[in-house]
Amino acid sequence: MSEFALSQTxxxxxxxxxxxxxxxxxxxxxxxxMDGEYVVRAEPVxxxxxxxxxxxxxNRTWAKFLPNTGRxxxxxxxxxxxxxxxxxxxxxxxxxxxxxxxxxVITTELNRISSHLLWFGAFVLDLGGFTPLLYAFDDREQILxxxxxxxxxxxxxxxxxxxxxxxxVEDDFLVGTKAFxxxxxxxxxxxxxxxxxxxxxxxxxKDIGPIPPDMVTRYGATGPVARGSGFNFDLRKNEPYSxxxxxxxxxxxxxxxxxxxxxxxxxxxxxxxxxxxxxxIDKLPEGPVKAKxxxxxxxxxxxxxxxxxxxxxxxxxxxxxxxxxxxxxRLKLRSPTYSNLSLFEEASEGMxxxxxxxxxxxxxxxxxxxxR
Amino acid sequence: xxxxFTELFTGTKSLAIGLGITIKAFFQPVxxxxxxxxxxxxxxxxxGHIQLTxxxxxxxxxxxxxxxxxxxxxxxxxxxxxxxxxxxxxxALTRYILNFTTCSLCGQCVESCKPNAIEFSKDYNLASxxxxxxxxxxxxxxKEKS
Numbered sequence: 001m002s003e004f005a006l007s008q009t010x011x012x013x014x015x016x017x018x019x020x021x022x023x024x025x026x027x028x029x030x031x032x033x034m035d036g037e038y039v040v041r042a043e044p045v046x047x048x049x050x051x052x053x054x055x056x057x058x059n060r061t062w063a064k065f066l067p068n069t070g071r072x073x074x075x076x077x078x079x080x081x082x083x084x085x086x087x088x089x090x091x092x093x094x095x096x097x098x099x100x101x102x103x104x105v106i107t108t109e110l111n112r113i114s115s116h117l118l119w120f121g122a123f124v125l126d127l128g129g130f131t132p133l134l135y136a137f138d139d140r141e142q143i144l145x146x147x148x149x150x151x152x153x154x155x156x157x158x159x160x161x162x163x164x165x166x167x168x169v170e171d172d173f174l175v176g177t178k179a180f181x182x183x184x185x186x187x188x189x190x191x192x193x194x195x196x197x198x199x200x201x202x203x204x205x206k207d208i209g210p211i212p213p214d215m216v217t218r219y220g221a222t223g224p225v226a227r228g229s230g231f232n233f234d235l236r237k238n239e240p241y242s243x244x245x246x247x248x249x250x251x252x253x254x255x256x257x258x259x260x261x262x263x264x265x266x267x268x269x270x271x272x273x274x275x276x277x278x279x280x281i282d283k284l285p286e287g288p289v290k291a292k293x294x295x296x297x298x299x300x301x302x303x304x305x306x307x308x309x310x311x312x313x314x315x316x317x318x319x320x321x322x323x324x325x326x327x328x329x330r331l332k333l334r335s336p337t338y339s340n341l342s343l344f345e346e347a348s349e350g351m352x353x354x355x356x357x358x359x360x361x362x363x364x365x366x367x368x369x370x371x372r
Numbered sequence: 373x374x375x376x377f378t379e380l381f382t383g384t385k386s387l388a389i390g391l392g393i394t395i396k397a398f399f400q401p402v403x404x405x406x407x408x409x410x411x412x413x414x415x416x417x418x419x420g421h422i423q424l425t426x427x428x429x430x431x432x433x434x435x436x437x438x439x440x441x442x443x444x445x446x447x448x449x450x451x452x453x454x455x456x457x458x459x460x461x462x463x464a465l466t467r468y469i470l471n472f473t474t475c476s477l478c479g480q481c482v483e484s485c486k487p488n489a490i491e492f493s494k495d496y497n498l499a500s501x502x503x504x505x506x507x508x509x510x511x512x513x514x515k516e517k518s
Contacts, residue, residue: 064446067478131394138403152419152492158478166483167417194393199383 012040019048025122026367030344030360032353039356042348044341050371057331062088062298063162065331070156072335073369075115077157078108079311085160086241087307087318091300092162099287100164101243106280107147107159109273110177113184114143115312116266116273119364123263124195126361127204132195139187142180149173162298163291174281181274188271196267205260209359211347212257219343222336223314224269225363228262230255235310247279259362266364297326313337313364335369419479420493421472424465424514431518433511435489437463441481449474450481465511472498472506 027048070077121133252268254261308317314336321330437454453467
Protein backbone atom coordinates (compact mmCIF):
# COMPACT_ATOMS: atom_id res chain seq x y z
CA MET A 1 0.00 0.00 0.00
CA SER A 2 1.26 3.44 -0.82
CA GLU A 3 1.90 6.03 1.83
CA PHE A 4 -0.92 8.00 0.34
CA ALA A 5 -3.40 5.25 1.12
CA LEU A 6 -2.07 4.78 4.62
CA SER A 7 -2.40 8.38 5.70
CA GLN A 8 -5.52 8.83 7.75
CA THR A 9 -6.08 12.40 6.71
CA UNK A 10 -7.16 11.49 3.19
CA UNK A 11 -10.82 11.16 2.47
CA UNK A 12 -12.20 7.77 1.53
CA UNK A 13 -15.31 6.91 -0.44
CA UNK A 14 -17.61 3.90 -0.49
CA UNK A 15 -18.24 2.04 -3.70
CA UNK A 16 -20.48 -0.91 -4.40
CA UNK A 17 -19.09 -3.81 -6.38
CA UNK A 18 -22.18 -5.71 -7.34
CA UNK A 19 -24.75 -7.09 -6.69
CA UNK A 20 -24.99 -6.81 -10.47
CA UNK A 21 -21.41 -6.85 -11.60
CA UNK A 22 -19.89 -9.22 -14.15
CA UNK A 23 -16.74 -9.77 -12.07
CA UNK A 24 -18.64 -11.06 -9.06
CA UNK A 25 -20.19 -13.91 -11.11
CA UNK A 26 -23.61 -13.61 -9.58
CA UNK A 27 -25.34 -11.54 -6.98
CA UNK A 28 -22.46 -10.92 -4.60
CA UNK A 29 -22.19 -7.38 -3.28
CA UNK A 30 -18.88 -6.12 -1.97
CA UNK A 31 -18.95 -2.80 -0.15
CA UNK A 32 -15.60 -1.25 -0.93
CA UNK A 33 -14.16 1.60 1.07
CA MET A 34 -11.69 3.11 -1.33
CA ASP A 35 -8.85 5.53 -1.02
CA GLY A 36 -8.34 6.51 -4.60
CA GLU A 37 -7.48 3.27 -6.38
CA TYR A 38 -6.60 1.46 -3.15
CA VAL A 39 -8.98 -0.74 -1.23
CA VAL A 40 -9.12 0.25 2.43
CA ARG A 41 -11.84 -2.20 3.36
CA ALA A 42 -13.81 -4.70 1.31
CA GLU A 43 -16.88 -6.00 3.04
CA PRO A 44 -18.78 -8.79 1.29
CA VAL A 45 -22.56 -8.51 1.72
CA UNK A 46 -24.29 -11.83 1.33
CA UNK A 47 -27.85 -13.05 1.20
CA UNK A 48 -29.08 -11.87 -2.20
CA UNK A 49 -29.68 -15.41 -3.40
CA UNK A 50 -30.43 -17.16 -0.13
CA UNK A 51 -33.00 -19.90 -0.80
CA UNK A 52 -33.09 -21.78 2.50
CA UNK A 53 -31.75 -25.03 1.10
CA UNK A 54 -31.06 -26.34 4.60
CA UNK A 55 -34.59 -25.59 5.76
CA UNK A 56 -35.98 -27.07 2.57
CA UNK A 57 -34.09 -30.26 3.33
CA UNK A 58 -35.64 -30.41 6.77
CA ASN A 59 -39.24 -30.35 5.65
CA ARG A 60 -39.18 -32.87 2.83
CA THR A 61 -38.23 -36.53 2.60
CA TRP A 62 -34.62 -37.58 2.07
CA ALA A 63 -35.08 -38.39 -1.61
CA LYS A 64 -36.93 -35.17 -2.36
CA PHE A 65 -33.88 -33.12 -1.44
CA LEU A 66 -31.82 -34.68 -4.27
CA PRO A 67 -32.69 -32.09 -6.95
CA ASN A 68 -31.69 -29.28 -4.55
CA THR A 69 -28.11 -30.50 -4.32
CA GLY A 70 -27.49 -29.68 -7.96
CA ARG A 71 -28.70 -26.14 -7.46
CA UNK A 72 -26.18 -24.91 -4.94
CA UNK A 73 -22.89 -25.18 -6.78
CA UNK A 74 -24.26 -25.35 -10.29
CA UNK A 75 -20.77 -25.76 -11.74
CA UNK A 76 -19.81 -28.86 -9.78
CA UNK A 77 -23.29 -30.17 -9.10
CA UNK A 78 -22.33 -33.83 -9.05
CA UNK A 79 -19.93 -33.45 -6.11
CA UNK A 80 -22.77 -31.95 -4.06
CA UNK A 81 -25.00 -34.76 -5.19
CA UNK A 82 -22.28 -37.17 -4.12
CA UNK A 83 -21.85 -35.60 -0.69
CA UNK A 84 -25.53 -35.76 0.09
CA UNK A 85 -26.14 -39.33 -1.07
CA UNK A 86 -23.01 -40.50 0.75
CA UNK A 87 -24.15 -38.92 4.01
CA UNK A 88 -27.60 -40.49 3.74
CA UNK A 89 -26.11 -43.85 2.73
CA UNK A 90 -23.85 -43.72 5.76
CA UNK A 91 -26.84 -42.91 7.97
CA UNK A 92 -29.10 -45.60 6.55
CA UNK A 93 -26.32 -48.17 6.13
CA UNK A 94 -26.81 -48.72 2.41
CA UNK A 95 -24.11 -50.60 0.49
CA UNK A 96 -23.32 -49.19 -2.93
CA UNK A 97 -22.37 -51.57 -5.78
CA UNK A 98 -18.84 -51.13 -7.05
CA UNK A 99 -19.82 -50.23 -10.59
CA UNK A 100 -21.97 -47.39 -9.27
CA UNK A 101 -19.03 -46.04 -7.25
CA UNK A 102 -16.82 -46.08 -10.33
CA UNK A 103 -19.47 -44.30 -12.38
CA UNK A 104 -19.78 -41.71 -9.62
CA VAL A 105 -16.05 -41.08 -9.74
CA ILE A 106 -15.96 -40.83 -13.54
CA THR A 107 -18.87 -38.39 -13.73
CA THR A 108 -17.73 -36.29 -10.74
CA GLU A 109 -14.25 -35.91 -12.17
CA LEU A 110 -15.63 -34.99 -15.60
CA ASN A 111 -17.78 -32.40 -13.87
CA ARG A 112 -14.72 -31.12 -11.98
CA ILE A 113 -12.87 -30.57 -15.26
CA SER A 114 -15.86 -28.71 -16.70
CA SER A 115 -16.00 -26.55 -13.57
CA HIS A 116 -12.30 -25.71 -13.76
CA LEU A 117 -12.59 -24.99 -17.49
CA LEU A 118 -15.36 -22.48 -16.83
CA TRP A 119 -13.38 -20.93 -14.00
CA PHE A 120 -10.36 -20.68 -16.29
CA GLY A 121 -12.36 -18.82 -18.92
CA ALA A 122 -14.16 -16.56 -16.47
CA PHE A 123 -11.01 -15.76 -14.50
CA VAL A 124 -9.11 -14.63 -17.57
CA LEU A 125 -12.23 -12.69 -18.57
CA ASP A 126 -12.08 -10.86 -15.22
CA LEU A 127 -8.51 -9.91 -16.01
CA GLY A 128 -9.59 -8.53 -19.38
CA GLY A 129 -8.85 -11.34 -21.82
CA PHE A 130 -11.94 -12.47 -23.69
CA THR A 131 -10.60 -15.07 -26.15
CA PRO A 132 -9.61 -17.89 -23.72
CA LEU A 133 -13.21 -18.04 -22.46
CA LEU A 134 -14.40 -19.13 -25.90
CA TYR A 135 -11.68 -21.78 -26.15
CA ALA A 136 -12.58 -23.11 -22.71
CA PHE A 137 -16.29 -23.19 -23.54
CA ASP A 138 -15.56 -25.23 -26.64
CA ASP A 139 -14.02 -27.96 -24.46
CA ARG A 140 -16.59 -27.62 -21.70
CA GLU A 141 -19.34 -28.10 -24.26
CA GLN A 142 -17.96 -31.57 -25.01
CA ILE A 143 -18.23 -32.53 -21.33
CA LEU A 144 -21.78 -31.18 -21.09
CA UNK A 145 -22.74 -33.24 -24.14
CA UNK A 146 -21.23 -36.36 -22.58
CA UNK A 147 -22.96 -35.82 -19.25
CA UNK A 148 -26.24 -34.92 -20.94
CA UNK A 149 -26.20 -38.28 -22.67
CA UNK A 150 -25.93 -40.05 -19.31
CA UNK A 151 -27.83 -37.89 -16.85
CA UNK A 152 -30.33 -36.18 -19.14
CA UNK A 153 -29.51 -32.61 -18.20
CA UNK A 154 -26.68 -30.24 -18.89
CA UNK A 155 -26.21 -28.36 -15.64
CA UNK A 156 -28.45 -29.31 -12.73
CA UNK A 157 -27.62 -32.99 -12.74
CA UNK A 158 -29.48 -35.24 -10.39
CA UNK A 159 -27.76 -38.49 -11.29
CA UNK A 160 -26.92 -40.20 -8.01
CA UNK A 161 -29.48 -42.05 -5.96
CA UNK A 162 -29.28 -43.60 -2.51
CA UNK A 163 -27.52 -46.88 -3.16
CA UNK A 164 -26.27 -46.22 -6.67
CA UNK A 165 -26.83 -44.14 -9.74
CA UNK A 166 -29.95 -43.37 -11.75
CA UNK A 167 -29.12 -45.54 -14.76
CA UNK A 168 -26.21 -47.38 -16.31
CA VAL A 169 -23.92 -45.80 -18.88
CA GLU A 170 -23.62 -47.01 -22.42
CA ASP A 171 -20.43 -47.82 -24.24
CA ASP A 172 -20.55 -44.69 -26.35
CA PHE A 173 -20.19 -42.60 -23.19
CA LEU A 174 -17.01 -44.43 -22.23
CA VAL A 175 -15.64 -44.18 -25.78
CA GLY A 176 -16.62 -40.51 -25.93
CA THR A 177 -14.97 -39.79 -22.57
CA LYS A 178 -11.72 -41.39 -23.71
CA ALA A 179 -11.83 -39.38 -26.94
CA PHE A 180 -12.48 -36.21 -24.95
CA UNK A 181 -9.53 -36.86 -22.65
CA UNK A 182 -7.12 -37.27 -25.54
CA UNK A 183 -8.56 -34.08 -27.02
CA UNK A 184 -8.14 -32.10 -23.80
CA UNK A 185 -4.61 -33.46 -23.37
CA UNK A 186 -3.71 -31.97 -26.73
CA UNK A 187 -5.46 -28.70 -25.89
CA UNK A 188 -3.90 -28.06 -22.46
CA UNK A 189 -0.47 -27.09 -23.89
CA UNK A 190 -2.37 -24.66 -26.10
CA UNK A 191 -3.97 -23.10 -22.97
CA UNK A 192 -0.57 -22.80 -21.36
CA UNK A 193 0.86 -21.18 -24.48
CA UNK A 194 -2.06 -18.81 -24.84
CA UNK A 195 -2.59 -17.86 -21.19
CA UNK A 196 -0.20 -19.29 -18.58
CA UNK A 197 3.02 -18.15 -20.24
CA UNK A 198 1.54 -14.83 -21.33
CA UNK A 199 3.56 -11.99 -19.87
CA UNK A 200 0.47 -9.89 -19.09
CA UNK A 201 -1.10 -12.70 -17.06
CA UNK A 202 2.14 -13.34 -15.20
CA UNK A 203 2.50 -9.66 -14.37
CA UNK A 204 -1.07 -9.53 -13.09
CA UNK A 205 -0.96 -12.70 -10.99
CA LYS A 206 2.56 -13.18 -9.71
CA ASP A 207 2.90 -12.01 -6.09
CA ILE A 208 -0.61 -10.57 -6.26
CA GLY A 209 -3.17 -11.38 -3.59
CA PRO A 210 -1.03 -13.29 -1.11
CA ILE A 211 -2.94 -15.61 1.21
CA PRO A 212 -0.48 -16.70 3.90
CA PRO A 213 -0.93 -20.19 5.41
CA ASP A 214 -2.07 -18.83 8.77
CA MET A 215 -4.90 -16.93 7.08
CA VAL A 216 -5.99 -20.16 5.41
CA THR A 217 -6.21 -21.96 8.75
CA ARG A 218 -7.91 -19.06 10.50
CA TYR A 219 -10.70 -18.81 7.94
CA GLY A 220 -10.95 -22.50 7.19
CA ALA A 221 -10.28 -22.14 3.48
CA THR A 222 -10.06 -25.39 1.56
CA GLY A 223 -9.58 -26.63 -1.95
CA PRO A 224 -7.31 -24.92 -4.47
CA VAL A 225 -7.08 -21.85 -2.21
CA ALA A 226 -5.47 -23.91 0.56
CA ARG A 227 -3.37 -25.93 -1.88
CA GLY A 228 -2.08 -22.73 -3.48
CA SER A 229 -0.82 -21.72 -0.03
CA GLY A 230 1.17 -24.87 0.51
CA PHE A 231 -1.36 -27.10 2.27
CA ASN A 232 -1.35 -30.64 0.95
CA PHE A 233 -4.97 -31.16 1.85
CA ASP A 234 -7.42 -32.93 -0.41
CA LEU A 235 -10.23 -35.05 1.00
CA ARG A 236 -9.79 -37.54 -1.82
CA LYS A 237 -6.41 -38.41 -0.29
CA ASN A 238 -6.68 -37.30 3.33
CA GLU A 239 -10.08 -38.79 4.08
CA PRO A 240 -10.57 -41.20 1.19
CA TYR A 241 -14.16 -41.86 0.25
CA SER A 242 -15.85 -43.80 -2.55
CA UNK A 243 -13.24 -45.71 -4.62
CA UNK A 244 -10.62 -42.95 -4.74
CA UNK A 245 -7.96 -44.98 -2.86
CA UNK A 246 -7.79 -47.34 -5.84
CA UNK A 247 -6.48 -44.69 -8.20
CA UNK A 248 -3.01 -43.32 -8.60
CA UNK A 249 -3.07 -39.53 -8.72
CA UNK A 250 -1.20 -36.58 -7.24
CA UNK A 251 -2.38 -33.52 -5.38
CA UNK A 252 -0.90 -30.39 -6.94
CA UNK A 253 0.46 -28.10 -4.22
CA UNK A 254 2.13 -24.73 -4.68
CA UNK A 255 3.78 -22.79 -1.90
CA UNK A 256 3.89 -19.32 -3.48
CA UNK A 257 0.54 -18.31 -1.84
CA UNK A 258 -0.24 -15.86 -4.66
CA UNK A 259 -2.95 -15.81 -7.32
CA UNK A 260 -0.64 -17.52 -9.80
CA UNK A 261 -0.25 -20.48 -7.42
CA UNK A 262 -4.02 -20.93 -7.19
CA UNK A 263 -4.25 -20.67 -10.96
CA UNK A 264 -1.61 -23.37 -11.40
CA UNK A 265 -3.26 -25.68 -8.85
CA UNK A 266 -6.47 -25.73 -10.86
CA UNK A 267 -4.70 -26.18 -14.19
CA UNK A 268 -2.77 -29.16 -12.77
CA UNK A 269 -5.90 -30.56 -11.15
CA UNK A 270 -7.50 -30.94 -14.56
CA UNK A 271 -4.64 -33.20 -15.61
CA UNK A 272 -4.97 -35.28 -12.45
CA UNK A 273 -8.74 -35.61 -12.96
CA UNK A 274 -8.05 -36.93 -16.44
CA UNK A 275 -5.70 -39.51 -14.96
CA UNK A 276 -8.38 -40.64 -12.51
CA UNK A 277 -11.01 -40.94 -15.24
CA UNK A 278 -8.70 -42.99 -17.46
CA UNK A 279 -7.92 -45.42 -14.66
CA UNK A 280 -11.57 -45.63 -13.65
CA ILE A 281 -12.68 -46.46 -17.19
CA ASP A 282 -10.01 -49.16 -17.48
CA LYS A 283 -10.98 -50.71 -14.14
CA LEU A 284 -14.75 -50.27 -14.51
CA PRO A 285 -16.30 -53.52 -13.21
CA GLU A 286 -19.47 -55.13 -14.51
CA GLY A 287 -22.49 -55.50 -12.29
CA PRO A 288 -25.56 -53.68 -11.04
CA VAL A 289 -25.58 -49.90 -10.63
CA LYS A 290 -28.15 -49.76 -7.88
CA ALA A 291 -28.31 -51.52 -4.51
CA LYS A 292 -31.18 -53.97 -4.27
CA UNK A 293 -32.34 -53.39 -0.72
CA UNK A 294 -33.15 -49.70 -0.64
CA UNK A 295 -36.42 -49.07 1.19
CA UNK A 296 -38.88 -46.83 -0.60
CA UNK A 297 -39.38 -44.55 2.37
CA UNK A 298 -36.00 -44.12 4.00
CA UNK A 299 -35.95 -43.88 7.76
CA UNK A 300 -32.31 -43.76 8.88
CA UNK A 301 -31.82 -44.63 12.56
CA UNK A 302 -31.60 -41.68 14.90
CA UNK A 303 -28.13 -40.22 15.10
CA UNK A 304 -25.67 -37.63 13.93
CA UNK A 305 -23.80 -38.22 10.67
CA UNK A 306 -21.24 -36.23 8.74
CA UNK A 307 -19.77 -36.79 5.33
CA UNK A 308 -17.51 -34.57 3.27
CA UNK A 309 -16.36 -34.66 -0.33
CA UNK A 310 -13.79 -32.71 -2.28
CA UNK A 311 -15.68 -30.40 -4.63
CA UNK A 312 -13.97 -28.22 -7.22
CA UNK A 313 -13.85 -25.33 -4.74
CA UNK A 314 -12.94 -27.20 -1.59
CA UNK A 315 -14.45 -29.56 0.92
CA UNK A 316 -18.20 -29.74 0.93
CA UNK A 317 -19.65 -31.32 4.05
CA UNK A 318 -23.12 -32.59 4.83
CA UNK A 319 -24.17 -33.05 8.42
CA UNK A 320 -27.36 -34.94 9.03
CA UNK A 321 -29.20 -35.29 12.30
CA UNK A 322 -31.82 -37.95 12.01
CA UNK A 323 -34.56 -38.61 14.52
CA UNK A 324 -35.64 -41.82 12.86
CA UNK A 325 -38.43 -40.32 10.76
CA UNK A 326 -38.69 -39.90 7.01
CA UNK A 327 -37.39 -36.30 7.13
CA UNK A 328 -34.10 -35.04 8.55
CA UNK A 329 -34.24 -33.29 11.92
CA ARG A 330 -31.37 -31.06 10.86
CA LEU A 331 -29.44 -30.75 7.64
CA LYS A 332 -26.30 -28.65 7.71
CA LEU A 333 -24.39 -27.95 4.52
CA ARG A 334 -20.82 -26.75 4.78
CA SER A 335 -19.96 -24.99 1.57
CA PRO A 336 -16.33 -24.29 0.70
CA THR A 337 -16.68 -20.91 -0.98
CA TYR A 338 -18.28 -19.35 2.10
CA SER A 339 -15.01 -19.82 3.99
CA ASN A 340 -12.93 -18.94 0.96
CA LEU A 341 -14.78 -15.65 0.53
CA SER A 342 -14.49 -14.78 4.22
CA LEU A 343 -10.76 -14.24 3.92
CA PHE A 344 -11.24 -11.74 1.10
CA GLU A 345 -11.81 -8.85 3.50
CA GLU A 346 -8.48 -9.33 5.20
CA ALA A 347 -6.50 -10.39 2.15
CA SER A 348 -7.60 -7.50 -0.06
CA GLU A 349 -6.72 -4.77 2.42
CA GLY A 350 -4.51 -2.14 0.83
CA MET A 351 -4.59 -3.66 -2.65
CA UNK A 352 -5.24 -1.88 -5.89
CA UNK A 353 -8.81 -2.43 -7.06
CA UNK A 354 -7.71 -4.28 -10.19
CA UNK A 355 -5.50 -6.58 -8.10
CA UNK A 356 -8.32 -7.19 -5.62
CA UNK A 357 -10.46 -8.37 -8.52
CA UNK A 358 -7.67 -10.71 -9.62
CA UNK A 359 -7.61 -12.09 -6.08
CA UNK A 360 -11.38 -12.48 -6.06
CA UNK A 361 -11.30 -14.31 -9.38
CA UNK A 362 -8.63 -16.68 -8.11
CA UNK A 363 -10.92 -17.68 -5.22
CA UNK A 364 -13.37 -19.12 -7.80
CA UNK A 365 -16.60 -17.90 -6.24
CA UNK A 366 -19.98 -19.45 -6.95
CA UNK A 367 -22.55 -17.26 -5.25
CA UNK A 368 -25.57 -19.63 -5.00
CA UNK A 369 -23.31 -21.92 -3.03
CA UNK A 370 -22.20 -19.20 -0.61
CA UNK A 371 -25.78 -18.24 0.18
CA ARG A 372 -27.45 -21.63 -0.21
CA UNK B 373 19.44 -3.97 -16.63
CA UNK B 374 19.96 -7.27 -18.42
CA UNK B 375 16.90 -8.62 -16.61
CA UNK B 376 14.84 -5.86 -18.16
CA PHE B 377 15.87 -6.77 -21.68
CA THR B 378 15.46 -10.52 -21.05
CA GLU B 379 11.93 -9.88 -19.83
CA LEU B 380 11.22 -7.63 -22.77
CA PHE B 381 12.34 -10.38 -25.12
CA THR B 382 10.53 -13.30 -23.40
CA GLY B 383 7.43 -11.16 -22.90
CA THR B 384 7.20 -10.20 -26.56
CA LYS B 385 7.81 -13.82 -27.52
CA SER B 386 4.97 -15.00 -25.27
CA LEU B 387 2.59 -12.52 -26.88
CA ALA B 388 3.64 -13.71 -30.35
CA ILE B 389 3.02 -17.34 -29.35
CA GLY B 390 -0.46 -16.39 -28.12
CA LEU B 391 -1.21 -14.57 -31.36
CA GLY B 392 -0.02 -17.61 -33.31
CA ILE B 393 -2.51 -19.81 -31.45
CA THR B 394 -5.44 -17.48 -32.17
CA ILE B 395 -4.46 -17.17 -35.83
CA LYS B 396 -4.37 -20.96 -36.08
CA ALA B 397 -7.81 -21.17 -34.50
CA PHE B 398 -9.11 -18.61 -36.99
CA PHE B 399 -8.66 -21.09 -39.83
CA GLN B 400 -10.20 -24.03 -37.98
CA PRO B 401 -13.81 -25.10 -38.59
CA VAL B 402 -16.53 -23.15 -36.79
CA UNK B 403 -17.89 -24.86 -33.66
CA UNK B 404 -20.97 -22.71 -33.04
CA UNK B 405 -24.45 -23.70 -34.14
CA UNK B 406 -26.66 -21.12 -35.83
CA UNK B 407 -29.70 -21.50 -33.57
CA UNK B 408 -32.67 -21.05 -34.37
CA UNK B 409 -31.86 -21.80 -38.02
CA UNK B 410 -30.11 -25.01 -36.97
CA UNK B 411 -31.21 -27.11 -34.02
CA UNK B 412 -29.77 -30.12 -32.27
CA UNK B 413 -31.38 -33.50 -31.88
CA UNK B 414 -32.07 -34.08 -28.18
CA UNK B 415 -30.34 -37.04 -26.54
CA UNK B 416 -32.50 -40.12 -25.80
CA UNK B 417 -32.22 -39.55 -22.04
CA UNK B 418 -32.96 -35.83 -22.25
CA UNK B 419 -35.07 -34.76 -19.28
CA GLY B 420 -37.75 -32.49 -20.67
CA HIS B 421 -41.14 -31.96 -19.06
CA ILE B 422 -43.18 -35.13 -18.66
CA GLN B 423 -45.87 -36.46 -20.98
CA LEU B 424 -48.20 -39.44 -20.85
CA THR B 425 -47.32 -42.56 -22.80
CA UNK B 426 -49.81 -44.30 -24.99
CA UNK B 427 -50.94 -47.90 -24.62
CA UNK B 428 -50.33 -49.39 -28.07
CA UNK B 429 -53.39 -51.65 -27.93
CA UNK B 430 -56.07 -49.31 -26.65
CA UNK B 431 -54.58 -45.94 -27.53
CA UNK B 432 -55.40 -44.77 -24.01
CA UNK B 433 -53.01 -43.76 -21.23
CA UNK B 434 -51.28 -46.50 -19.25
CA UNK B 435 -51.89 -44.59 -16.00
CA UNK B 436 -53.54 -46.54 -13.18
CA UNK B 437 -54.03 -43.44 -10.98
CA UNK B 438 -51.89 -44.77 -8.14
CA UNK B 439 -50.65 -41.27 -7.34
CA UNK B 440 -47.04 -42.28 -6.87
CA UNK B 441 -45.77 -39.49 -9.14
CA UNK B 442 -47.77 -36.95 -7.18
CA UNK B 443 -46.24 -38.28 -3.97
CA UNK B 444 -42.68 -38.40 -5.31
CA UNK B 445 -42.67 -34.84 -6.65
CA UNK B 446 -40.54 -32.55 -4.45
CA UNK B 447 -42.45 -29.43 -5.45
CA UNK B 448 -45.94 -30.88 -5.75
CA UNK B 449 -46.48 -29.79 -9.32
CA UNK B 450 -48.47 -32.85 -10.40
CA UNK B 451 -52.21 -33.29 -9.87
CA UNK B 452 -53.76 -36.62 -10.80
CA UNK B 453 -57.43 -37.56 -10.65
CA UNK B 454 -59.32 -40.62 -11.78
CA UNK B 455 -62.48 -42.58 -11.19
CA UNK B 456 -63.77 -46.07 -11.78
CA UNK B 457 -65.87 -46.36 -14.91
CA UNK B 458 -69.02 -48.48 -14.43
CA UNK B 459 -68.37 -52.17 -14.60
CA UNK B 460 -64.64 -51.80 -14.21
CA UNK B 461 -62.39 -52.67 -11.29
CA UNK B 462 -59.53 -50.37 -12.29
CA UNK B 463 -59.49 -46.62 -12.04
CA ALA B 464 -59.23 -44.65 -15.26
CA LEU B 465 -57.40 -41.37 -15.60
CA THR B 466 -59.64 -38.31 -15.89
CA ARG B 467 -57.23 -35.47 -15.21
CA TYR B 468 -53.44 -35.09 -15.27
CA ILE B 469 -52.22 -31.54 -14.67
CA LEU B 470 -48.55 -30.60 -14.65
CA ASN B 471 -47.77 -27.17 -13.25
CA PHE B 472 -44.56 -26.58 -15.16
CA THR B 473 -43.88 -23.25 -13.41
CA THR B 474 -42.72 -25.11 -10.29
CA CYS B 475 -41.32 -28.26 -11.93
CA SER B 476 -37.57 -28.63 -11.48
CA LEU B 477 -37.17 -31.44 -14.04
CA CYS B 478 -35.66 -33.86 -11.54
CA GLY B 479 -37.37 -36.91 -13.04
CA GLN B 480 -38.43 -38.53 -9.77
CA CYS B 481 -42.00 -38.91 -11.07
CA VAL B 482 -40.83 -40.96 -14.05
CA GLU B 483 -38.66 -43.08 -11.78
CA SER B 484 -41.53 -43.76 -9.39
CA CYS B 485 -44.00 -44.74 -12.13
CA LYS B 486 -44.41 -48.52 -12.16
CA PRO B 487 -46.63 -48.94 -15.27
CA ASN B 488 -44.37 -46.59 -17.33
CA ALA B 489 -47.26 -44.22 -17.89
CA ILE B 490 -45.10 -41.09 -18.04
CA GLU B 491 -41.97 -40.28 -20.00
CA PHE B 492 -39.79 -37.27 -20.75
CA SER B 493 -40.71 -35.21 -23.77
CA LYS B 494 -38.14 -33.66 -26.06
CA ASP B 495 -39.70 -30.16 -25.99
CA TYR B 496 -37.35 -27.40 -25.02
CA ASN B 497 -38.61 -24.28 -26.79
CA LEU B 498 -41.05 -23.39 -24.03
CA ALA B 499 -40.85 -19.61 -23.69
CA SER B 500 -44.10 -17.73 -23.27
CA UNK B 501 -45.47 -14.43 -21.97
CA UNK B 502 -48.47 -16.05 -20.30
CA UNK B 503 -48.12 -17.99 -17.06
CA UNK B 504 -51.15 -20.14 -17.89
CA UNK B 505 -49.29 -21.60 -20.88
CA UNK B 506 -47.27 -23.63 -18.41
CA UNK B 507 -50.21 -25.40 -16.80
CA UNK B 508 -50.08 -28.49 -18.99
CA UNK B 509 -53.13 -30.72 -19.31
CA UNK B 510 -51.27 -33.88 -20.23
CA UNK B 511 -54.37 -35.99 -20.87
CA UNK B 512 -55.61 -33.44 -23.38
CA UNK B 513 -52.20 -33.46 -25.05
CA UNK B 514 -52.29 -37.24 -25.31
CA LYS B 515 -55.73 -37.15 -26.92
CA GLU B 516 -54.62 -34.49 -29.37
CA LYS B 517 -51.64 -36.60 -30.28
CA SER B 518 -53.66 -39.70 -31.08
